[in-house]
Amino acid sequence: MTRTPAQPHSVPAELRPYLQEAVHRARAVCGPHLVSVVAVGSVALGDYRHGRSDTDVTVVVDEPLPERTLSDLATALAHPALPCPATGLELVVYDEDFAARPSGEGGYLLDLNTGPLLPSRVSFDPAESPAFWYVIDRSVAHRSGLPLYGRPPREVIAEPERADLLTAIRASVREHSAAEGHLADNRVLNGCRSVRFCRTGRWQAKRRAAQAVAASEERFRPLIAAALRSYERARDAATALPATEVQTFLAWVAERVDEAAAAAGAGRSDRAGDW
Template sequence: MTRTPAEPHFVPAELRPYLQEVVRRARAVCGSHLVSVVAVGSVALGDYRHGRSDTDVTVVVDAPLPARTLSDLAAALKHPAMPCPATGLELVVYDEEFAARPSGEGGYLMDLNTGPLLPSRLSFDPAESPAFWYVIDRSVAHRSGLSLYGRPPREVIAEPGRADLLTALRASVREHSAAEGHLADNRVLNGCRSLNFCRTGRWQAKRRAAHAVAASEERFRPLIAAALRSYERPRTDATALPVTDVQTFLTWVAERVDAACAAGRPAGE
């Protein structure tokens, strides 16, 4: 398989030099062990917004790397030594064997959060983190991941089973209901994305999912519209949303995700 970077026009212009440098440094540190580098999140779903979005990257290597190599990779990518132009970089490393099988586990070798607006975090133990973040990202990577280097995402990253995905969505909605560390607009839009997946079985960018939910749910339309307006603003300038309204909406979403989990199929209207 020829290993080449993604065509640059598929990557937002603001991120092209940065993601090219992420790939270059990953190759320099991991060498022949590097299998794939994949953009997920808003970049993969075509809804990256500069000043608001972070950039999510999944790295696959052909075997568990030594702790020293993983530490060297983290050091090579950390902001501000390598300035991140997005609000942050969320980079996860998996070994090829784990990535290739469906799983409801976290399963990472390394999880790095770094950037100007993202709390710094470095973990080498998946037991330290809720698994749902990684299950959802692997599903997005399998279905929509944008190849930055190496083998295509569908060849190396398995789709988690539906039951595991629904369990992950349930945990995600509850995490956002708790509100800690999440902007109100993102909590609402994440709820829309979760509900839309339960209804359709497809991942959509948060704003597109929000429009779909607003179209069918008149009672929540003003809240979703307010969340969308806020999401247009930089992360540092997000607007407040009514706390009770946000919680009511997320409770309603959680009930429908629970129904989808119980039924094992997309939730109805």
């Protein structure tokens, strides 16, 4: 079993000491049960922006750990006991059996949010959270995850089925349409990333996805350009975007996701008929 950390140059310089220490603490708490530690989100997709991005980490352990151990892990990684240099840390722990099979469920053992600009959260019950966040993150982890420790992501984290992914993306768009707790620029850029996944079957960094959608969709080009300009600013300096335009754009995104889901369903029916 491979137990080597990621190459230092593959991790943004601002995060290297922090993520190395996070892995060290995870090993200290989990011991031989630790299978893999994987960076996902903007770090994995090569678009981490210091002062704007948080850092997303997926941990896999070889069996469901006692809640006491998981609580100890959350305490060991909580800001400011371990000062987070990003806007926050979003860390999710799965057991190996769950992570190894495709699923549209949340399925986590621990969900930890902590950091200077992130509301603190510790959950041991996946029923407390919408499943879509975790389904999307596991897809990113499988396809693009950056190994920080242990076995490669593709060996331990399964890709969710496309139908489950599209359901998760649709729920994500619905969440961003509600607007609660989300910056307007991030709502627009996440919408662009959803459209690009539906069109290409690949996850792209938000800014790259936004540039591609802006190039093909002239009517949304000014809104996307404004979102990109705002995204260049620190999170607490983000600019407001026209609420009606954002809602119109997200409604258009939802239609694209629904079309992709319908096409996927039709493809399954055709294959069933051939059988």
